[in-house]
Amino acid sequence: MTKARVGFIGVGLMGHGMAKCILAKGFPLMVLGHRNRGPVEDLLARGASEATTPAQLAAQCDIIFLCVTGAPQVEEVLRGPSGILSAAKAGLHIVDTSTSEPTLTMALAAELAARGIAFCDAPLGGTPVQAEEGALSAMVGAEDAAFAVIEPAIAAFASRIVRVGAPGAGHTMKLLNNFLSLGYGAIYAEALALAAKVGVTPQVFDSVIRGSRMDCGFYQTFMGYVLDGNVNAHRFTIANAHKDMRYVTNLATNTGAAAFLSATVKNLYAAAEGLGNGGKNVPQVTDVVAQMNGVATVAERKAAE
Secondary structure (H helix, E strand, C coil), X not given: CCCCCEEEECCCCCHHHHHHHHHHCCCCEEEECCCCHHHHHHHHHCCCEEECCHHHHHHXXXXXXXXXXXXXXXXXXXXXXXXXHHXXXXXXXXXXXXXXXXXXXXXXXXXXHCCCCEEEECCEECCHHHHHHXXXXXXXXXXXXXXXXXXXXXXXXXXXXXXXXXXXXXXXXHHHHHHHHHHHHHHHHHHHHHHHHCCCCHHHHHHHHCCCCCCCHHHHHHHHHHXXXXXXXXXXXXXXXXXXXXXXXXXXHHHCCCCCHHHHHHHXXXXXXXXXXXXXXXXXXXXXXXXHCCCCCHHHHHHHC
């Protein structure tokens, strides 16, 4: 059976591994060029072709994956100059794997359905390493017919695919998932600062939590920074965390939900970014809370050891 022609926009930290896996599974792949040439050149060497505009992808591909920062970037590649929608034809399937606004996703799906174009969401769970290994999880929002078309391509980079509903449901579930993880990050940071206030070291703290019911994969990567000073133990920036928590609070506002904790978590990451830490990774929010409490940051503690 002839495989779908796949286009990919956003071959960055996560996207490069995903695109590599799509190629490895035998899908013809066209990637959108980017100023960061390293990932693009690697994929071209593996057999991909390169497009210079999103419109070129739309004209030549059956499925286009988007792996961009968020809702403004999604709208830009769709509606911008030489955007996807300027050349999209009936039968095209667009799959947004970004963490975006569910309300935008639902509106785009309804708008494009009238043109015979399927807009689906498949935000991701996992790390760049898992992307390279084809071991991500995907939370898919799609109609029945569209899901049947896109699932084989998603399976190239995701070992766990959960269809959670119609378009928009994937982004909703992703935001809830990120709220949980980023909320834990805020709790860990505050708990560690309280511990430091009374002389409990991170090592003692970890000896109690690790292996208990409160242990989890996120805790372990978070503590990779706290214990070892590894800034890349969990590669997700504070700026992205703030963006995702804005989307969570927007969702609460748009649905009229009472949402107490999400606003607090959002404000912590907003403060951390506002203090100039946006490019740092999420576990480094520990240092922001430490400074607020007058206790040692990870670097200060390491220097004293």
